Amino acid sequence: MTDSARDRELDLVLYGATGFVGRLLADYLARTAPDGVRIALAGRSHTKLEALRTTLGPRAVDWPILIADSQDPLALVELVARTHVVATTVGPYAKYGAELVNACVAAGTDYVDLTGEVLFARDSIDAHHEKARTNGVRIVHSCGYDSIPSDLGVHVLHQAVQADGAGDLGETTLVASLRGGVSGGTIDSLRTQIDASKKDRALRRLAASPYSLSPDRTKEPDLGRQSDVAVVDGADIAPEARGWKAPFVMASYNTRVVRRSNALRGWAYGRKFKYREVMSVGDSRLSRLFAGGVAAVLGGLVLGLSVRPTRYVLDRILPAPGEGPSEKTQSNGYFVMDIYTTTTTGARYASRVKAQGGDPGYRATAVMLGESALSLVLDRDRLPDEAGVLTPATALGDVLVDRLRRAGLEISARRL
Incomplete structure (x- = not known):
């Protein structure tokens, strides 16, 4: 993360909050994110976002609502400039994800998503890996059941x-x-x-x-x-x-x-x-x-x-x-x-x-994406010293392993 990105009003923006997985992620963060983590809900419809916020309980009542269309580069630039981390559930990412990644790399904002699309990930690597390394940005694809x-x-x-x-x-x-x-x-x-x-x-x-x-x-x-x-x-x-x-x-x-x-x-x-x-x-x-x-x-x-x-x-x-x-x-x-x-x-x-006790592609995925985002928000000093377009293991490593274990997942290894 660049020096200009350190002093921002928000810690985490959930983009695509009213989608199917977005709602699950919003609910998970409202229940489990530590006090003091500054979270906002983002998407295209203020009405839908406001309706979602009313279902999330008292801890989310003051979460800001941000409006940005995935095809509006200027709106996305303004959105990512306000936060340290973006977690997006808006797919297919090949259709709706490229502008958001571009905005995050330029602004020095860390990013996590749920893509399982080879061609989108390849395009992201080719377009952004070197600049993200230079800017100290972690672009972390595939932070759900995939992969x-x-x-x-x-x-x-x-x-x-x-x-x-x-x-x-x-x-x-x-x-x-x-x-x-x-x-x-x-x-x-x-x-x-x-x-x-x-x-x-x-x-x-x-x-x-x-x-x-x-x-x-x-x-x-x-x-x-x-x-x-x-x-x-x-x-x-x-x-x-x-x-x-x-x-x-x-x-x-x-x-x-x-x-x-x-x-x-x-x-x-x-x-x-x-x-x-x-x-x-x-x-x-x-x-x-x-x-x-x-x-x-x-x-x-x-x-x-x-x-x-x-x-x-x-x-x-x-x-x-x-x-x-x-x-x-x-x-x-x-x-x-x-x-x-x-x-x-x-x-x-x-x-x-x-x-x-959780559908792998949805309820369990909300846990994995939520903890990936919180790793970037709360545990930066313990993360691997890497930047660029990364994988969960290379970007988040043992920090995410520890977080997921505390969230109830078993992650273990043994000699047979």
């Missing part, structure tokens, strides 16, 4: 291996178990990326590259084919990972974030670090059939949204932007992310990131 469990899970796994002097990370696989729903915003982000890739063959190749978010893809190791859509026998992962595993819907994004963390740290996880993500469908004798079914459904969804006639039908079935899982679905949701590795010395380790 904090993946990024911090590998972070603590690496720490455990290093503490034991057990070599570097080698073959590493995340196995996701979860229950939750999907929002219209997530579907809209998928549509946006599909549309961009259809128009430009170079963008399709970029999105498909396992190192699409790396600082310099030419310096990455050649580790052979790294597929993000695979049905995998759990026995090939670890003895503890019983049953066949299905493709994980966010693997094609999370894996690139984790690889960026490794590269930004000078390949600290190891030059032979090979990373993938899959999803559990149980360990019965039918698990291979179930895993194949999930792969077919995911492939069919992408294909269906790529073709005009089937997209027309899907658009009327899938949740619309602004819609999301029911209160019951959110309350009954959970996730467990187990990450297994075999190190270069042959030792086996595992880490776990777990949240109970």
Whole structure:
């Protein structure tokens, strides 16, 4: 953060507060943010923001309301100049996020978001990483279920291996178990990326590259084919990972974030670090059939949204932007992310990131984004000495691990 950014009237602005996840984040901050943290609600509609504020209880009654459209650069410049940190839930970020990132980098304002869009993150890196480093700004993408469990899970796994002097990370696989729903915003982000890739063959190749978010893809190791859509026998992962595993819907994004963390740290996880993500469908004798079914459904969804006639039908079935899982679905949701590795010395380790009692993509995401923002507001002196367009692990590291543990998440690592 630049010297001119230190004396500002606000600590944190929640941009997109009236959206589905924005409301959850506002509620979380109203209940848990320490006294004295100066928070404002921001968006396009004063009426909607004011109505939201009345639902947040007495701690939020004096929160200011700020108005700025995502496509109005001057309004965004004025907004970010008033605060130390912006947390935004306004997506798809490729449509609505670029001007806000640009304003934050120019003003010396730290930034966190929830993007799971490879092409948006790549554009942000190319446009802003060097200037953000120069300005001492942390632009931290993907501070929700995409991709904090993946990024911090590998972070603590690496720490455990290093503490034991057990070599570097080698073959590493995340196995996701979860229950939750999907929002219209997530579907809209998928549509946006599909549309961009259809128009430009170079963008399709970029999105498909396992190192699409790396600082310099030419310096990455050649580790052979790294597929993000695979049905995998759990026995090939670890003895503890019983049953066949299905493709994980966010693997094609999370894996690139984790690889960026490794590269930004000078390949600290190891030059032979090979990373993938899959999803559990149980360990019965039918698990291979179930895993194949999930792969077919995911492939069919992408294909269906790529073709005009089937997209027309899907658009009327899938949740619309602004819609999301029911209160019951959110309350009954959970996730467990187990990450297994075999190190270069042959030792086996595992880490776990777990949240109970909260839909992973929404209620638990509000916790993760809220604590990411509060890390930047309250714990700057303990954060890694980094600036630029960063990942959760490289920007927030152990500070965020500690905060999430206090918020009720399990984040652990052990030798097997």
